[in-house]
Amino acid sequence: MEIAFRLAGHAFDTAAAPTEAYSRLAARRYDAILLDMNFTPGVSNGDEGLVCLSRLLADDPAACVVVITAHSGIRIAVAAMQAGARDFVMKPWRNAELIAKVEAAIARGLPAAVASPAPTPAAEPVRLLGESAAIQQLRDLIRRIAPTGAGVAVTGVGGSGRTLTALAIHAASADAAHPPARIDLRDDAAWARLDGAPGTAILRHADALDTVAQARLLDRLAPSTRCIAILESVEAIAPALRRRLATVDVAVPPLARREGDAVLLARHFVRSAATRFARPVPTLTPAAEALIASTDWPDDVRGLALAIERAVLLAEGDTIDAAALALPSAVTVAPVNAASAFDLDEAERAMIEAALRQHRHNVTHAATALGLSRGALYRRMARYGL
């Protein structure tokens, strides 16, 4: 199939399993997806393919999926078409016919039932990777809450995927065709963007505002604005604003609560880092995967991604072993020579960075450790661009 498509002038990638397919689809958009309907040897009822199809279309309603079924799989083909596949091909296929079907499905575009009256799909689909029960519940909650237009608080630890979750909520909403306003409320200049046209606003750091500023924010929010607030927790939000911002609290689970996802995400980060840095894709050794699964990464998913990217860049062979992923055991501090002036700002910044790292970016805990109020710490973080 790959040879036939390439000879016909198409680029063609293959994925050996649905998880690999989701990872590839998170890295780039494809004009069409050819989906086999059974992945486990001996299974032929098509259920696995239908589950995969529904996930592909939930992530991206505009995806052009053509399913491939066994010769006797007419029932499966019908179910797939009802679920939103654009066409089907039966095995054994004739290459010319298969290619013509795929090209025609791409050219036809979205079926009318999807293009209207349902929302126009977002320019870029947002994919939350992971197969753990916790992430499946999160995806399910997103699917239910996104179309309602209700205010949503996305809570969790920094780096766990709160922004990605907020974008996924927006991408599955009726407003998906319009990019959301992304507003950091610690930045006074950004407040002006609250007065813009009606639409969706992704608000960051509402929990860094004092009660007066929170009241000001509540007054400022236009009734037509759909708010998605990214917070550590809703506790720091005054009740009146909480009612406006956080009708629903969507809690993003930390990686430690997503069993099996760390390794799956690591393989995704290996593949995307290798593509980005134009390097061959290395494989993770079993020891490296065991380390990934058992490490509590500072900065959660982002910390894992960083460790993987560093390892991909430094990899010399075609594997990444556990040693290449080791966390730096101590922060190296450059020796101060007598001639260099002591820089108070630099020292304060370094202390704040260290406290944030130590407390895994929990601002409340870091502020307590530094003997500062949360507000004072946020002001300093803004000053130092942290």
Ligand SMILES: Nc1ncnc2c1ncn2[C@@H]1O[C@H](COP(=O)(O)OP(=O)(O)OP(=O)(O)O)[C@@H](O)[C@H]1O
């Ligand atoms: N489930 C996931 N699938 C794929 N990538 C993920 C997932 N969760 C997190 N990431 C990636 O991890 C990084 C951090 O995610 P994100 O920026 O959404 O976190 P955050 O909680 O908003 O962090 P912060 O508030 O500190 O910016 C991003 O590169 C994001 O793409």
